[in-house]
Amino acid sequence: MTKIAQTNAHVIDAVAHRWSPRAFTDKSVKAVDLKSILEAARWAASAYNEQPWRYIVATRDNEAEFNKLLGVLVEANQAWAKGAQVLMLSLAKKTYTYNGSNNRHAWHDVGMADAQLSLQASALGIATHWMAGFDGEKARDVYNIPDEFEPVAALAIGYEGDPETLPEGYRKAEVAPRERKTHDQLFFTGSFGQPTKL
Numbered sequence: 321m322t323k324i325a326q327t328n329a330h331v332i333d334a335v336a337h338r339w340s341p342r343a344f345t346d347k348s349v350k351a352v353d354l355k356s357i358l359e360a361a362r363w364a365a366s367a368y369n370e371q372p373w374r375y376i377v378a379t380r381d382n383e384a385e386f387n388k389l390l391g392v393l394v395e396a397n398q399a400w401a402k403g404a405q406v407l408m409l410s411l412a413k414k415t416y417t418y419n420g421s422n423n424r425h426a427w428h429d430v431g432m433a434d435a436q437l438s439l440q441a442s443a444l445g446i447a448t449h450w451m452a453g454f455d456g457e458k459a460r461d462v463y464n465i466p467d468e469f470e471p472v473a474a475l476a477i478g479y480e481g482d483p484e485t486l487p488e489g490y491r492k493a494e495v496a497p498r499e500r501k502t503h504d505q506l507f508f509t510g511s512f513g514q515p516t517k518l
């Protein structure tokens with residue numbers, strides 16, 4: 321039930337095929353593929369090459385670690401993310417290492433790494449679903465996250481599954497069409513809000 325993006329211009333397959341399912345199969349993600357997914361994040365661009373991203377990774381084969389990360393998610397996300405094969409949490413280092421000043425692009429750069437990670441997964445036919453719904457303070461506590469780091473987003477990874485396996489409240493969204501703002505709402509030239517002619 322891949323929900324390929326209906327794009328107005330050509331995009332690479334990894335972009336068109338990436339979407340955020342909640343239903344996953346029980347097929348495990350091979351270590352070699354997981355390593356590729358992490359490697360894609362490692363090679364993201366970042367301000368001053370700070371590479372402010374860090375990731376906590378929990379695979380299903382380590383039940384205790386998987387449940388530990390699952391327990392950090394809000395209940396509404398636990399309900400479906402428990403079917404994923406891998407859970408992750410991205411973290412941002414808030415300051416530049418070279419001078420200790422505030423890195424106001426830290427979250428941007430973690431987003432860059434997160435996006436590369438998702439696109440690498442997509443190219444491998446593996447689905448990713450990011451989540452804001454987690455308890456950051458609990459994560460800090462459970463994983464001994466130092467003060468200079470901040471949890472950014474949680475992630476569920478696996479192979480896209482059958483929507484019918486989801487709890488009832490999630491099935492409709494799983495098959496609903498994907499929606500996006502229009503080109504004119506997003507891309508401007510000359511002045512804010514003035515659509516680019518492109």
Ligand SMILES: Cc1cc2nc3c(=O)[nH]c(=O)nc-3n(C[C@H](O)[C@H](O)[C@H](O)COP(=O)(O)O)c2cc1C
Pocket residue numbers: 338339340341397449450451452453454473498
């Ligand atoms: C940072 C971030 C936080 C999100 N938080 C949640 C979440 O807590 N729970 C959830 O079910 N989906 C969450 N999503 C998934 C979005 O709802 C989804 O990406 C969006 O609807 C677009 O759909 P698509 O990814 O299938 O294109 C999140 C996505 C991102 C990028």
